[in-house]
Amino acid sequence: MYLKQAINSVAFFKAIDCCQGEVLLHTKEKDVLNLRSQLCRFVFAVALSEGSLFADARVECSDPSDYLLLQDYLTA
Amino acid sequence: MEHKEIRIDTLREILLKVYGVYTTVCTRDTFTPVDINAPRREALQALLYMDADFRKTADGKPFDREKQYFYCNTLGMIWLFSIDDTRAYIIGPAFTDNYSMLDILDQLDSRNLSGPLKMEMREFIRQIPVISSHRMQQYGMMLHCCLTGSTLTIQQVVILNDTPRPMPEGPGSATISTNYMLEKKLWKAVREGNLDYRKELENTMANVTAGYVSDGNYLRQDKNLAIAQVTLACRAAMEGGLSPEIAYPLSDQYIRRIEACRNVSEVSEICLGVLEDYIHRVRQAKLRSGVSAQICECCDYISMHPEENPDIQKLAQKYGYTPYYFSKKFKQEVGMSLREFTTREKIERAKVLLTQSSLTVSDISEMLGFNSQSYFGSNFRKLTGLTPTEFQIGLDAAVKNDNVRG
Numbered sequence A: 001m002y003l004k005q006a007i008n009s010v011a012f013f014k015a016i017d018c019c020q021g022e023v024l025l026h027t028k029e030k031d032v033l034n035l036r037s038q039l040c041r042f043v044f045a046v047a048l049s050e051g052s053l054f055a056d057a058r059v060e061c062s063d064p065s066d067y068l069l070l071q072d073y074l075t076a
Numbered sequence B: 001m002e003h004k005e006i007r008i009d010t011l012r013e014i015l016l017k018v019y020g021v022y023t024t025v026c027t028r029d030t031f032t033p034v035d036i037n038a039p040r041r042e043a044l045q046a047l048l049y050m051d052a053d054f055r056k057t058a059d060g061k062p063f064d065r066e067k068q069y070f071y072c073n074t075l076g077m078i079w080l081f082s083i084d085d086t087r088a089y090i091i092g093p094a095f096t097d098n099y100s101m102l103d104i105l106d107q108l109d110s111r112n113l114s115g116p117l118k119m120e121m122r123e124f125i126r127q128i129p130v131i132s133s134h135r136m137q138q139y140g141m142m143l144h145c146c147l148t149g150s151t152l153t154i155q156q157v158v159i160l161n162d163t164p165r166p167m168p169e170g171p172g173s174a175t176i177s178t179n180y181m182l183e184k185k186l187w188k189a190v191r192e193g194n195l196d197y198r199k200e201l202e203n204t205m206a207n208v209t210a211g212y213v214s215d216g217n218y219l220r221q222d223k224n225l226a227i228a229q230v231t232l233a234c235r236a237a238m239e240g241g242l243s244p245e246i247a248y249p250l251s252d253q254y255i256r257r258i259e260a261c262r263n264v265s266e267v268s269e270i271c272l273g274v275l276e277d278y279i280h281r282v283r284q285a286k287l288r289s290g291v292s293a294q295i296c297e298c299c300d301y302i303s304m305h306p307e308e309n310p311d312i313q314k315l316a317q318k319y320g321y322t323p324y325y326f327s328k329k330f331k332q333e334v335g336m337s338l339r340e341f342t343t344r345e346k347i348e349r350a351k352v353l354l355t356q357s358s359l360t361v362s363d364i365s366e367m368l369g370f371n372s373q374s375y376f377g378s379n380f381r382k383l384t385g386l387t388p389t390e391f392q393i394g395l396d397a398a399v400k401n402d403n404v405r406g
Helices: A009-017 A038-050 B003-017 B041-050 B098-110 B115-126 B133-148 B180-192 B195-207 B218-239 B244-259 B264-288 B293-304 B312-318 B323-334 B338-356 B361-367 B373-384 B388-405
Strands: A023-026 A032-034 A058-061 B023-027 B033-036 B068-072 B077-083 B087-095 B157-161
Touching: A009 A038, A009 B041, A032 A038, A038 B041, A038 B098, A038 B115, B003 B023, B003 B133, B023 B041, B033 B041, B041 B087, B068 B133, B068 B264, B077 B133, B087 B133, B098 B115, B133 B264, B157 B264, B180 B195, B180 B218, B180 B264, B180 B293, B180 B338, B195 B264, B195 B293, B218 B244, B218 B264, B244 B264, B293 B323, B293 B338, B312 B323, B323 B338, B338 B361, B338 B373, B338 B388, B361 B373, B361 B388, B373 B388
Parallel strands: B068 B157
Antiparallel strands: A023 A032, A023 A058, B023 B033, B023 B087, B068 B077, B077 B087
């Protein structure tokens, strides 16, 4: 699943807090951010505000049921 | 535009253009940003909200417009805010020490981020100012004054942490300064077990700036100052009658706790607990050592109001004694007469006024209730060995010498 553009990162983090498993973000530049980590959230928030860094970024949930919780922020 | 809005806008402009500090105006109810005067607004907003929901107090009570709130996230960034009827005004973020900033950069380096992301992060982090907690407190005082027109006292400061925990009773955050005269007043309060020390602490907070006692690391700076405070409080408490068997182990315990602190908020909380703890213990020791509660109370009152010339008739009547017996009891327990004690307190206050205010010797003499300036001068010289003017000049010279050396 891919990350939608122009999402609200604060709301996205809240949704991730409800997830059961790990939530990883893979970027085109081969960066991998674990979005449960505060430091990675910091990187995510900063990079998201820049815009182009997360174009075509892929989100991977270790627990498949978590995709449902994040559906507002993801696209196929 | 209302006067208050003009004051707030001016403060925000100054903080941004002079100090590089960002501010945010939010709605009071939901903390939805209305105006952020910073680049990368979305990122700054996310930073503020990503750790924990600071938008409620630890005890669940609504925010109080008479108070000011400090919030520190797990990455070592700090914000402070105050509210009015409709808005919340946030100052920050800022790093309180270089160490936090460098630590984040190190952590990012260890994650092997790609070139563009690493550059982006470095650029962003460098836009966040490094400001000591003491300086943040001063900005907070300015904000409170703009909103309410009144001075912020330390009892009005609340520290919100990412991990909820019970707030200490009494005063909020404080950094102990190295200002000699005000420090002396503070340690005097500890020696005397005077619970009204908060006034001196507020005075210290509002008027002085601590020297640098670390190499650019503000957490270390606050820890060093806190350890110095514990050491001095311990010595003052022993001079006040607290047993060394109690005072020294207590000091060791506090220093260990300070060393274990992860951020400046934790250090500040411990600092306030130290003073309260030692003062209570000294007070208890005094009560046990033969100084009666009435005399303690009487001394506290005189210390707080040295400008009043105590009326022995009224004091004796208040405590149910004859004037003769009260005088005798006072001298027996305190070791000096009521008049001598009052004069000593007046002179102590005069020392502070001479060095911390623009009042003339004549003004101070009159303010402290001396019958004449010459009588004030002779009492001052008797207790300090200097005339008020010599004292003032001597201190000025010492300050100038220090500045030259620094």
